[in-house]
Amino acid sequence: MIRDITLGQYYPANSVLHRLDPRVKLVGTLIFLITLFLGNNIIMYAIATLFLAIVIKISKVPFKFMVKGLKAIVLLLMISVVFNLFLTPGDILVKIGILKITKQGLKIAIFMAVRLAYLIVGSSIMTLTTTPNDLTDGMEKGLSPLKYIKVPVHEISMMMSIALRFIPILIEETDKIMKAQIARGADFETGGMVKKIKAMVPLLVPLFISAFRRANDLAMAMEARCYTGGEGRTKMKPLKYEKRDHIAYLILLLYTGTMIGLKIVL
């Protein structure tokens, strides 16, 4: 169940997208997400779909990896679709009892589903093609002006990259604790909501204890390797824009321009 989340899981492959500067990918993802919410007609969504499809093709990441990320939000997707479908006022298409589906509701529901799905797929492409370290490096560099207003940019990005590194380890640990508790007769499957939540306690307590212990060990290991914060640190892989990054920015500009143009015209 928890293993299905692809967010934060890097898929190693050799593609242009993998080699792009993380800042380009961050900006690109952000722009893509904004244009998704800008869109309110079929042509704009068609362009977004085309853009996404091309990016997926270039990324060389198997499509099923991206769809995996969608499984986690199926419930959210259903809720938003159902609410939009039944609660939007307008021209009635079907009426069942007090529930009515309207033309406008149907349109909004479909757009909402597409938006959410694209949102997840779009951001998974970024995390699948960028190592977490690149990603946090990109954020650190991209947000570095914030240092002047005393935002600890380096520390935040370091925390994020460590969190990302420990996700698979903690998932494995959760699995182990779960099995250990099941072996002792714990029941995670049956019962109502309240019972299920109560059953999580013997899972969460050891998990938290172990996470704190790991954090303590890791802090010591970092100190032992002379970590003293962002001050005076050099980079093994400093970020530098290459020709392909400029081209990518150009394509992004073109895409944004088209979308904004369409929004104004249509």
Next chain:
Amino acid sequence: MGIVKTAKLVYEYLKHDEEGNVEAVNRAIDGVDIDIEEGQFIAVLGHNGSGKSTFAKHINALIVPTEGTMWVDGLKTDEEQNTIKVRQTAGMVFQNPDNQIIGTIVEEDVGFGPENLGVPTQEIWERVNKSLESVHMTEYRHHSPNKLSGGQKQRVAIAGVIAMHPKCIVLDEPTAMLDPNGRKEVIKAVHELNKKEKITVILITHYMDEVIDADKVYVMDEGKVVMEGTPREIFSQVDKMKDLRLDVPQATEIAYELRKSGINIRADILSIDELVNEVCQLK
């Protein structure tokens, strides 16, 4: 003065009660005098709670002495301006391989130390290449640490320390969580570093087999150094080791039992080969 030297080293853990008052004082290290020469392979033995890990943390300035002094390469560890230099001179490898790898890719983790030291980018790459080569992990450089075996992870951790160009490496039970193959890999890598790169190794362990090839062994008990000498000198005193709740290598134990049953055999046998040789010469 050697690379690591202590004079009357004392370290006390303070136990606090719920209001934060000092409830009890626990003396983890109690008057240790050690002088370690550069380039040696040193082993520190002791059962759980003997103070050997606490001692290891002193060498890296992770904790500073309550009383007495500790010098690493002539630098006092309790002076704050020395901390970074001390940590660079004496690198540290911990027990749990998962909890000491910071990078999400092997080579990025090896580069973490040099990055912290402010080494220029070009040189970081040279150091990373060389360190990975020295522990034979070059082919895994683009892998995620989560996909490596325990022994491989520890070798990455060692490479991460080597990349900081230390004069001395402290390994705090590096093989305690590994399977026998992983243990062999790690110990072999450490020995190679000691011989080829002339790095001083301080290995803290409770596996006797890892100690046989050391230049010098210190045995700790209740915060004190109770025995010191070559592995042969230490292990020939089987009775004393048993009193300290420590084992001796299997071959030594057999020789000891044979001697006890009246067979005339040398007492300072360490390896199986030596034992076979001795036994075959018996008439």
